[in-house]
Amino acid sequence: MESERASAEDMNFRFGLVEKAITATVSEVKSTKKLRSGDLLVEVHSRKQSEQIVKLKTFSNIPITVSPHASLNSSKGVITCGELLNVPTEEILKELQGQGVSHVRRISIRRDGQLLNTKHLILTFDSANLPENIKAGYMRLSVRTYIPNPLLCFKCQRFGHSKTSCRGTLTCARCAEVGHESTDCTRTEKCVNCKGEHTSFSRNCIAWKQEKEIISTKIKKQISYQEARKLIKSQTPTPGNSYVSVVKKSTAPSSQTNPDIAADSSSKQSASTPRAPPAMIKQPSFPSGSPLCEKASASPDLTDFKLVTNKKILKKYSPTKTNNTITTAEKISKF
Secondary structure, three states: OEEOOOOHHHHHHHHHHHHHHHHHHHOOOOEEEEOOOOOEEEEOOOHHHHHHHHOOOEEOOEEEEOOOOOOOOOEEEEEEOHHHOOOOHHHHHHHHHHHOEEEEEEEEEEEOOEEEEEEEEEEEEOOOOOOOEEEEOOEEEEOEEOOOOOOEOOOOOOEOOOOOOOOOOOEOOOOOOEOOOOOOOOOOOOOOOOOOOOOOOOOOOHHHHHHHHHHHHHHHHOOOHHHHHHHHHHHOOOOOOOHHHHHHHHHOOOOOOOHHHHHHHHHHHHHHOOOOOOOOOOOOOOOOOOOOOHHHHOOOOOOOOOOOOOOOOOOOOOHHHHHHHHHHHHHHHHO
């Protein structure tokens, strides 16, 4: 909805009456939003309201122009059918008009300098809701959401507009330098958008992939470009923080950093646990999954073990008993 330009004071006054004027004309609508251009975007509840508001010429003696939104009242889908490869698009449109199709365009590819037709067709529907399938003759074809590639300006190499409407400066698509075309450029490749070592029109560009994701989110969630861009930007990791590094930080086990706590816990452990002589036991390697011997895996039971503090003096006249006692003492000390 467009209105004639007026002074700021008049516009503030008039915009205060807009909602009342719309309600008085077509009853309550779903939403009213002011666009950056100054126009009003009015979302209605039904087709009847849409037909009523399109007929309006004035709003409280203010001349206005009402027209359907170019993209919000339509949707695009892709069908694939080999049987329709050689059928003209005009004939296909005539066949599908009864199912809400308003435009048909065939996807073409360039190979060896020649433009070749494919079996993929882009259908434009006169409804915001995309059908799951359509019927073409005896065939029932599934409809997929059409996600267009980002619009890249071949003058300034920026996204979002074409060369015909560009107000920027001529920039080389190869070296990102200002003032010349990329046709005869032999300099090192550099992207205008991400500063990477590739041309500005490369589909391996991070900025190109992000722009594609913004367009996909906009279409699938049926939101504005600005809302989709804000959503994707919030999900993109900041420079220097990759997704893997964030996951590693969040899953890393926490360790004690207070030296007092560590010292206290170590002292308590040493006080409560008796020291045992170190044992150098070299265990044989076993295949994974094979059970170990019970004697090798079981730890010695120290419940009935008592330290000998008073050693008896051995008699000199009993060499046999002396040898036996020494052997027993050695066993105890080696235990």
